[in-house]
Amino acid sequence: MTCEETKQLFADYWSDGLNGEDEIKLQEHLGACEGCRKEAERLGALWRDLGALPAEQPGPGLRSRFYDSLAAFRSGADDRFSQPSHRSPAKQMVWQIAAGIALLLAGVGAGYGLRPNQSPELSQLREEVANMRQLVALSLLQQQSASERLRGVSYALRAEPNDSEVLGALLDTVKRDSNVNVRLAAVDALHPFASSPATRNGILQALTKQDAPLVQVALIDLLVDLKIKQAEPELRQLLQNAGDAGVRQRAEWALENLQ
Amino acid sequence: MARVSAGELSKLAVLFERHHRALFRYFVSMSRTREMAEDLVQDVFFRMLRYRSSYDPSRPFTAWMYQIARNAGIDQKRGGEVVGIEEYMERHAEPASSSPGPEEHASRGQNLNLLRRALDRLPRDKREILVLSRFQNMKYEQIGEILGCETGTVKVRVYRAMRALEQIYFALEKEKVS
Incomplete structure (x- = not known):
């Protein structure tokens, strides 16, 4: 597997979406290629941190506006x-x-x-x-x-x-x-x-x-x-x-x- | 949605309860202003009502909803607003999480606020693909359907967006140190 092919698997790798065969191929390449391994680690850590960003929550007004508007629409x-x-x-x-x-x-x-x-x-x-x-x-x-x-x-x-x-x-x-x-x-x-x-x-x-x-x-x-x-x-x-x-x-x- | 489409308008409330938080997060991540994000969420549900007859029950509802959401966002940006979403965001410094919190000291010593700022500076298309894949936890197949591209293309774009995010992140980190 080339470096280019490896990088095409990164998105699945970060999101745990790799199938068994691709996982083995990727790990083999990462074991042999320091550049790809470091990149996978760096970007993987960033991917995890993205998941740690707090989710914004809408204010309570949004719900009441929606229900008022729905009622108005129906009326x-x-x-x-x-x-x-x-x-x-x-x-x-x-x-x-x-x-x-x-x-x-x-x-x-x-x-x-x-x-x-x-x-x-x-x-x-x-x-x-x-x-x-x-x-x-x-x-x-x-x-x-x-x-x-x-x-x-x-x-x-x-x-x-x-x-x-x-x-x-x-x-x-x-x-x-x-x-x-x-x-x-x-x-x-x-x-x-x-x-x-x-x-x-x-x-x-x-x-x-x-x-x-x-x-x-x-x-x-x-x-x-x-x-x-x-x-x-x-x-x-x-x-x-x-x-x-x-x-x-x-x-x-x-x-x-x-x- | 099929029941809303068939005339049971009250069922829109079920969809609202199920999806409004995710939609709000999508818009607030794209626009960084709470007020605009709330307006756009409201807009999406009214577009669903208006275009309910165009809903195809054989296709995934979520993809249809996000296509509407994207169009609402694009219309908002395209419609000659005095300021675009990004400019609006910068001028109306009302970021949803402006004050530093405990997350600043998260793992790897990375500063999540810095990461948030890096994400905000990403070009819109790159930011969107990360928001959909990482914040909305969508499958790449679904994202492909929303963006109108192949699943393989989505994966490559996710990788490129992560590379771009990393570059901006490190540039911001450098600025902070110097």
């Missing part, structure tokens, strides 16, 4: 990404605002829900709630944690359909967010804003800048859902240039459906 699409807060005081404040909105809504519902005509107070309250929702959505969309930004998208879904600030933040998220899941959620959240011309232009711009195939497909689906016929040049460009076969197929499908 409905709108809240599927909703996960509880667990960190900084700033985030805590955002959630306190959110809790305030919930209480406010409950109060509004209880006090005025059955009245046939809206009073000026009710209109004012509703406006305040909308402003608070906008504030929470915009704040969360700026967070560093992807989970928090997903919550922001979830809040954006509840914003007024004519809220241009939330729309702008969502389009920015679709174009620039580092996390594909956040981008996908933001694409879904654009549906309520469909009537705005800014939405349509924003979707087309986002499509040209997008590099993740999953998001490209989601944007193409959205173009078809919203019947955005002026998307033809962008779709033809994707059909020719997209690196992913799935994206090209979807673009072709979209072109047929938009005709």
